[in-house]
Amino acid sequence: MAANNSTQLDPKKTLQEIEEKFEMFQILNEEGTIVNEEANPNLSDEELVELMSRMVYTRILDQRSISLNRQGRLGFYAPTAGQEASQLASQFALEKEDFILPGYRDVPQIVWHGLPLWQAFLFSRGHFMGNQIPEGVNVFPPQIIIGAQFIQAAGVALGMQKRGKKAIAITYTGDGGSSQGDFYEGINFAGAFRVPAVFIVQNNQYAISTPRELQTAAKTIAQKGIAAGIPSVLVDGMDPLAVYAVTKDARDRAINGEGPTLIETVCYRYGPHTMAGDDPTRYRTSETDSAWEKRDPLVRFRTYLEGKGLWNEEKEAEVIEKAKEEIKDAIKKADSAPKQKVTDLINIMYDENPYNLDEQLAYYTEKESK
Template identity: 70%
Template sequence: MAEKTLKNIEEQFEMFQILNEEGKIVNKDALPDLSDEELQELMRRMVYTRIWDQRAISLNRQGRLGFYAPVAGQEASMLGSQFSLDKEDWILPGYRDIPQMVWHGMSLHQAFLFSRGHFKGGQMAEGLNLVMPQIIIGAQIIQTAGVALGLKRRGKDNVAITYTGDGGASQGDFYEGMNFAGAYKAPAIFVVQNNYFAISVPVEEQSAAKTIAQKAVAAGINGIQVDGMDVLAVYAATKEARKNALEGTPTLIETLTYRYGPHTMAGDDPTRYRTSELDSEWEKKDPIVRFRKYLESKKLWSEEEENKVVEKAKEEIKAAIKETDEVAPQKVTDLIGNMFEELPVNLQQQMDEYKEKESK
């Protein structure tokens, strides 16, 4: 009986797709109502982000950036979801989710400061509804439930959205956050970007569940599994999730995606746990190539247009890293001074000690 119930649940979570690997529409009824200009803007953002990712990896290897988690392959999942949001919606990102933050309003310059661990990288401007990227796996999920409840209590017509990977879905915070949001009907969206390996552990070894999306059932919220390499499907699913969240039902979105690079640039070697055959299989599903084919079929994209985006990205990235280089390095006294409005005695002693050292 239990096995039959489980099977019935699992069968409800088939992957939602609009655009197949060849750039063909396979689900016309679900096609989102986007203008030609909006479709082109989505493509610009994806191409720009791919160039930025390539450059960030290079800068990291040169020692000009600090912590960096590559995003190539996940552009549709990241940008398709962010594109569906209102400017006043809140994003609570994980450490890989810098693209969503930038397209929500944070500058590249500040993104680079965050990578360097500079305190100014985490100081969000007034009116910019972003929380500093969470390094603790899954902690942002509980925070999102709280932010969403706060929005509800204040009568705001906005949602809080958060992102984690498949590894984050193995954390206790994942279940607690969804359960809280479901119980209080908080306007929250939980996005799990399932790239199959977390840091290095295959998803099938993390959970016996056939999908991550089905975990929504226990929390009493909506759940959907989406082709995370299909930007139109991600956009449509998130748009619907936002509507439902505002009506009192949170949603868990599982996007099936793939990161082409390592988990982070801090020494991870994906060849130790992924095969070249698997990499090649996913390269055929590249979200940018897929969307490019679709737009070209509609006469909305060209090589010339793409080259313009590439050159613009290179210029703006160069300017942003130059601006970042001009920021005074963070000092120990900055770190101490940012901790409290009024320093306790022990920290005041340390402040005095380091002020003297820094003055020499």
């Protein structure tokens, strides 16, 4: 019989000790008050206003995109309202040379990183021009395969490391994506090679209709990075200052050769998973929605900036009007794109076509000429 002493094996205690170390990092609370002044990032007044402007703009973009989808003028669309701080404050901490590998909900980040909005609309429609990234814009097309971007980001970051680039690869997925095999393979590879990558899991509480607590027994998603030997952070994903601070810190460490970081941003999506038939009222209560609405990233950041005399209704109205005009122009430009043809897809697939595609190209060239 095993001896009952202080060195007795206790794996449950070890797990509990690890989980208890993951406390929620927050700077700006739900009332718009700074609660962690020492961690407050050194953002200028102009930068604070710019970040708020992007968040307001993106909320309008989300509303218009939902409307356009219902009108049949957009195709696939995943709503973003509620995740503006998680998405935009993390992108705000990047430099132009950094690469973003987005999931399908992460269109706002790549738009603010340089992808023209009209091309983002074409991506939603499934048009190949939506994936023709302009030169100098360091983004990948949004990944539809859940979690696959984590493996890709590890590879991109390794390439940067090999070339001596002072830049990072950053990628995003949801809490559902953290249950995929690609998630584990990506962070394990990145940790083993100490590549300059930042992995962000936007824990918006649901993988479509599956609540986060039914996906994993882990108390946090952040703690999963520990198994890969990489620093991991749990952050209030509806606090833009906290998200910016942890992303900036992760980026700085990555370019200094300290390897990757896993960041879990705890947030909420106010709308459905996508506009393809999901009904969140079937698996979420109005009480839950109301509780999260009180944590709205725009409300708390607005309150904070108004208290500093940096924001008011007039300024917000200007941003909203600008967003509406630019969205109107972008959808008009997307509408003017040439109709996609089968021959277009074949011609851009390979530098030199295999014989079977040459046969198909000849067939569709003749068919489209009639």
